[in-house]
Amino acid sequence: MTQPFQFSDVVLAWYQQHGRKHLPWQQNINPYRVWVSEIMLQQTQVATVIPYFERFMQRFPDVFSLASAEQDEVLHLWTGLGYYARGRNLHACAQKVVEQYQGKFPQSVDQLSELPGIGRSTAGAIASISMGIRAPILDGNVKRVLTRFYAVEGWPGTTTVQKQLWQVAEALTPDHSHREYTQTMMDLGATLCTRSKPACGICPLQPQCAGYKTGNPSQFPNSKPKKDKPEKYTALLMLQQPDGSLYLEQRPQNGIWGGLWSFPEVESPEAALVWVKQRLGVDAKVESWDSFRHTFSHYHLHIQPLRVCLAKAANWVGEDNGHWYNPAQPSELGLAAPVKKLLNQHHQLTLEH
Incomplete structure (x- = not known):
């Protein structure tokens, strides 16, 4: 030695x-x-x-x-x-x-x-x-x-x-x-x-x-004993104003994306409709985007984006933790990576139309 x-x-x-x-x-x-x-x-x-x-x-x-x-x-x-x-x-x-x-x-x-x-x-x-x-x-x-x-x-x-x-x-x-x-x-x-x-x-x-x-030096360090990562599912509600701004909420400090801004989480397109009806008092159509997978260190999260376009402007901002985010004039907020990705996709879509 x-x-x-x-x-x-x-x-x-x-x-x-x-x-x-x-x-x-x-x-x-x-x-x-x-x-x-x-x-x-x-x-x-x-x-x-x-x-x-x-x-x-x-x-x-x-x-x-x-x-x-x-x-x-x-x-x-x-x-x-x-x-x-x-x-x-x-x-x-x-x-x-x-x-x-x-x-x-x-x-x-x-x-x-x-x-x-x-x-x-x-x-x-x-x-x-x-x-x-x-x-x-x-x-x-x-x-x-x-x-x-x-x-x-x-x-x-x-x-x-x-x-x-x-x-x-x-x-x-x-x-x-x-x-x-x-x-x-x-x-x-x-x-x-x-x-x-x-x-x-x-x-x-x-x-x-x-x-x-x-x-075979690559055998060191020995690998962590493998465990299959669990698969989880969520839907993110992309609530859009007529001016193109989207509704974000600040997540709790603990847990995934702690303190970052994200779209509200819902369980399904039906739950998205209920969310909009209960909070804004309006009916709306839900547009489903392609789902994608985001991997954390300890599990895979399958994300289903759901876009809801409001016919009239809404001033509602939830319980002091809401923000209407304009992708054309972005606020300086900490964003979860999948949320940033979806905001960029949405902005690109808006430019194309």
Whole structure:
């Protein structure tokens, strides 16, 4: 087994020559920029994150501007990144940093871990990259590198394997070059030790890699035991005014699409008619669009869009959580991805007619 100091020397030498050093969050490094990038990069690829990060920094250049913003504006800029709890937690965390720490991120992994949306690995990344603190990380890329290097058996989501990997990560983290080492481990997993078809031929760890020696390094990390995702169904009511605006409701903070704006959910075309009759007191025709499937981490949701065009304008906005949204002059609201997709389809249809 390679000793910790040798491991870090090998990977740091590789980083100097091949590591990524020009990503947006690697410029003007400070705890705020590192934190935002780390949250955005959770379960999301670098190429996807870059434009979101740049827009976010332009609008919210520091923790004070983010803390004082409306949640709707934060979620509007998050629309399309998915896992929206990250956006809500980001906003809540900014407010806590301003209220409790006067806008300065705490200088310890334990205190950082107590902030909304920041786990041990994210806290380690913030501390090591922006503060020069020795702190191991264990994000998806690092788990993959370590489980392959040591041929660790078992799914990393289990407590036993997780504990083992933290011990390894702690032992391997050097007492110097903290920022570079953290970035190195992320880069190795993202660019060489990839999920499928790892580039073992040019990996600096290949000579000592136990996973490589098995002849099938891609078997590590072991997959999560498969469970079929349940299938769920819903219909979304696209209520349209004569001027083309559509009715949206803000969803509860908890649950799917928490805090985002969406079309009202109904069970069927018949339920849509009842909804319109009860709330607006009018009869209407329901137009069914093609249904489509949206996949969450834990289930598939089949969505049936139902459009109802009102003959007369309605001023009704529900119980203070309703909004008439004009696709031609869109409001800055956080939108669930399928809702954004349907709004774009509706706007395109309107232009064609």
